[in-house]
Amino acid sequence: MRPPLPLRPLRRLFSSAVSRPSPPPPDESHLLRRNLLSLLARAPLNEELCTATLSRLTPLDLDRHLLELRPSIHPRHALRLFSYASDRLHFPFTPLSFSILLHSLLLARLRSPAHLLLTRLLDPLRSPPLLLSHSHNRLPELLHSLADSSPDDSSISAALDVLLHVCCTRFPPDHGLPLAVSSVRILVDRGLCPSLRSCNFLISSLAKSRKHRDARCVFDEMRRFLSPDVFSYTPLIDALCKGGRVEEAVVLFAEMENSGISPTVVTYNALLDGLCKHGMVAEALRLKERMIVEPSVVTYNVLINGLVKLDRFVEANCLLDEMEQKGIRPNEFVYNTLIDGHLCVLAGQMEQAEQLLEEMLMRKTVVNEGVFNSVVSLMVKAGSRFESAVRLIKEMLLRDLKPEGWF
16 A cells, blocks of 8 residues: 555644635645545554545545445454544544444454444443534434445444444443333334343343343343344343232243243242242242242242231142252241241241241351341240250351340
C-alpha cells in the first residue's frame, strides 16, 4: 500500500451533527478514502492525519466509506481510531459505524473489546458521541444498525447474543433486564431472534430477578422462531411458581411433556416447590410418584418442608426413611427443616428431637445456630434434660456458635 498523502488540516470541531464540510472534489474524495484506509489498517494511529481526514467527512460519509472498506479494516486499529475520534475529537459516529466496528471485533474473536463497546453504547451516561435521529431511539437504532450492517446470518446472531449477555451481566438488573426484553421485542418484530442459548440465559436471568411476566414474554416471543428446550421451560416454570402463577406452571409443565421434552430433576423440584408453598402438597406428592428421574436431596427437602408446615409429621418421617433406603443422605436443610419445624416437639417427643440433632452431629452435618438454640432452649425449659442441654451448649461453643442468653 502506498503511504498516505497528507491532508491540509481544517480547523473544525465535531460538536454539531448537522454541520457538514463542503463536498470534496473527486480527486480529494479518492485521497480521503486512501487516508481513511491507512488509518483503519495500519498502526500506530496517526492522530494528525485522523483529525484532518475526519474534518472533511460527515458521519454519513464515514458510514459509506466504512461499508466499502470493510474487508480491509483491522479491528484493533479501527478501535483506536474510533476511541481517539470519540474521546478527543468528539466526532459523532452513527450507530451504523459503531455496528460495523462491532461486527469486525466479533469476527476477529475480540469479544472483550466488543463487550466494552456495547456496554458504553447502551449506557447514555457513558456513551461516546452518537448521532441519533432522536435520543429516545438509542436502542432501536443500535439494533437496526446491527442487523443492517451484518455481513451474514452468523454475524448478526453473534452480535445479538453479545448484546443480550451485556444487558444481563454489565448493568444492574433493573436497568439491564428491561433493555434485554425490549431488544427481543424489537428484533422479533423485525423477523430476527437471538440464539436459543441466549434466550434461555435471558429467561433464567429474569427468573432469578423474579420478573415472571417478562420471562413469559421472552419465552412466547422466541417460540415464534425457535423450539424451546428443557432449559427454556425450567426457569420459566420456576419463575411462574415464585410469582404465584402455579396453575400456569402446571399447564406449562404438561405442555413440555406433551412436546416430548423430558423434565430434569431441577424442573421437577421447581414445580414441587411451587406446589408445596401454595398448599398443594397432595398434588406435589402425586407428581413425585410419577417422576421419570431419580429424586434428589432437594426434592425430599421441598416435600418434607411442605408436610411439616401442614403438621403432617408422620408422612415427613416416612420421606426421611425413604431417603435413607435410596441411599440419599439428608443434608443440613432436611434436618434443619425437621427440627426447626418442630417436627418432634409439637408431638411432645423431646427425645426424638434430640436424636435428630445428634444424628446431624454424628454425620458432621452443618447445624445452624437457630436450630441449636431452639432445641437447647426447649430442653432447658423441660427441666429434666438439663445435662443434655449443657452438652449441646458445649458443642455449640466448639463450633463457634453463640448460645442465647437463657441459661
